[in-house]
Amino acid sequence: MAVPAFNTPLSVLDLAPIVEGGDAAQALAHSIELAQHAERCGYRRYWVAEHHNMEGVASSATAVLVGRLAAATRTIRVGSGGVMLPNHAPLVVAEQFGTLATLFPDRIDLGLGRAPGTDRATMRALRRRLDASHDEDEFPQDVVELQGYLAPLSRSQTVRAIPGAGTEVPIWLLGSSLYSAQLAAYLGLPFAFASHFAPDLLLRALETYRAGYRPSAKWPEPHVMVGVNVVCAASDEEAAHLFTSIQLRFLGMQRGERGPLPRPIEPAELETCWSAPEKAQVQRMLAASAVGSAQTVWRQLGSLVAQTRADELIVAGAIHDHAARLASYQLLAARP
Template structure:
């Protein structure tokens, strides 16, 4: 086994529980971030989604500020901000303000998609425009606001704050399109294997083979998403994981909902096709006890050579969620002391 130690990070969507509110979700998110910081997790990212009853992280920059203000050293960022939904200048100013308030702790992860359905996309953008095809131009404009030496900004418009600040820019993706773009630009790349595992290896190959060193990054740097639901007992972990299965099921049926409690029997809720689709997605993740983590995490590392794992755990019970991250951190320290 390699002696290299991959970093561990957290991806949070501020899940809203059945019967709960966004305010409750923000309290749990901050508690989780503080817990992750104590456990030694490297970064804590929040993701932009809209029109989702079970996700409270839509105003991502605001929530990043809330988490950063309540923690001390863990990096906090976006995983990601969906750039086509925003004017690049606004993103540069928002993250310039965050970096000014919390220097050396802010990451800007960017996605090409909208993070929502078509009707909500239109409500966000007012017009559909290029439908995301103009992402390379938007990205170049944003990077020029942050670093005028990267691509001179002839418009006379400056990002204040933002200009000249060292804010790491990441590209996120679930296919090889963003992977190749990140490689050509010499940027770090995060792959959403927690919901699109089939494209993982192709995207990693595309990223590494197309990588050109840049001022931002001299060698390829890959982070991959993992769904992890760990408990002290493997059967308990599988039971807790049914909350995630129920949430994915609601998305498949076009009726997104708040995060529901776990159930003893998923077969009473899904049909055979739905079971196959959801099981395939969750099978790439780690659901079980410490022995499961000890077996599967090194295998995923050896297969991907990932520099970092960003872990998401949609568990209904908050204490069980905290314990899940504890188990991962404890097991990783045993494997990679």
Template sequence: MSSHSYKRFNGIPLSILDLAPINEGSDPAQSFKHTVDLAQAGERWGYKRYWVAEHHNMPGIASSATSVVIGHIASATQTIRVGSGGIMLPNHAPIVIAEQFGTLESMHPHRIDLGLGRAPGSDQATAYALRRTLHSSPDDFPEQVEELQAYFEGNARVHAYPGEGLSIPIWLLGSSGFSAQLAAAKGLPFSFASHFSPDYTLPALHLYRSQFQPSAILDKPYAMVAVNIFAADTEERAKWLATSQQQQFLSLRRGQPTALKPPIDNIDEVWSVTEKHAVEQSLLSPATIIGTKETVKAKLNAFLEQTEADEIIVNSQIFHHNDRLRSFEIVSELME
């Protein structure tokens, strides 16, 4: 097994979620350099895993070819686990994902995680461009997961080489109750997207834990919860850094996604009262934490008490690379 020695915050591991942001005025090549730099730093600082997410048709997110990015990160690091948070399975033939992750696991043994989501990660036109048909829908997700598992187990009519016989941890990701129930029924680890769906966090975790069926993979539930953290050396700077993500959510709400914008001094100048309310609903405390090390520690503790998470994965959509590194470094200083 990989000998990655990760640290803990209050007894649980912390991990990193990276959307490989494309900054305004920059390009994906720069995003990937930053991603590798952050992954290497995260490994040094004691984070347990580093996940990238599949999104399409988004000018501010570079991780659309998720498996390729995972291979790049794993090659540039030694021990940290690298995976998908997540692969949007309805976009792909399950055998292709089995082969891609079988390839990754063969190259980087015991370091690859396969997190699966059921949303398209895009709009209808993009979903059609990816699939050439919309016959498959998120409702087919349970069958697709079953098919994918069969390739790894070698029980399918067609064989996935590489892939067959490899034990790659499969996680189900969710922002509602659907994947929580499926993860519970299949005895799989579950990761919840509190960082953009805070209202559903506790109901989804309750569903998952109360319905959990032990499996060969897990004998008890294991829940990882995502949070946004903007940590800085002053409260003012942390609040200022958070305006980049607020602008990103505002552009999504307006149906005009943009590259990640630099922070601004007064966000109230760019949104209406209604828009402000809508964005803040998605970025609600306690799943969005903004402040100094002391503030982050107190709020992360409170969030942990509330959710009883087994692991926390941190998303930080911060424009300036040095500020982003510093934010993850501050969080790592809370770990033992």
């Protein structure tokens, strides 16, 4: 069967996975190598995500890692997917990303999320206050405040981000809910939906975003990025084997277990690891996934784009073996 042409821009979402048998230093080195590889393969963006107190994730200091990745590459856009804004003062984020934009002009993206990116105890440690939910209530005001710090300086402005003022770092709103879609539409910002782990409201959120979109100077039209897990290999069977690492990680999430990214197992063995309700829940969370040979993956992604009318796709590919991960992104980039 012929595979239709697939022209939607592709980007990379990286959590700098710490794999079973590896460590954080190895994970960060692999992220640098993958960013360089993604640039050679023609990916548009390389984003890293903020998470805390997770043994399997090395991207907690997101701005620091963005700077290292930008320094190791030349042309690909590098950014956050995202910074969890309730964990930070808007001025600090503006200074961090304003500094990055000053060092790497026209290459930095700032994706913002409303969730804490961690558990409640760690959230308190990050924010140093007990009424953590109040911080999330302030999210719209914090986004507007952050936009102000990155905008051209005003004479009436008392507090300034230096560096930062005038850099106008592109801001994206990230989310998995209708709330984020509504806010992105109201502010006239591009919207990235986290369907790679929370796909339930994907279509409703995109409909809400497009229907309520208020054009802005920089974004006269709504712009949607959709997150998707991709494992691409020489055969469907090999890809299914590699994908079990992600399935096992999500199974661990269901059980409240954290740890490094597991080694893959045979798909038949996976059936002995989970109960029927656990399997259904993992499959639901991973519904936005494309797994198989290049031809299989392109067909699946083509169906996703047709369904969502996504302007871009951002690809998460947590594969235990680093060489297989590089190969997966390379196979995907070699479009039909």
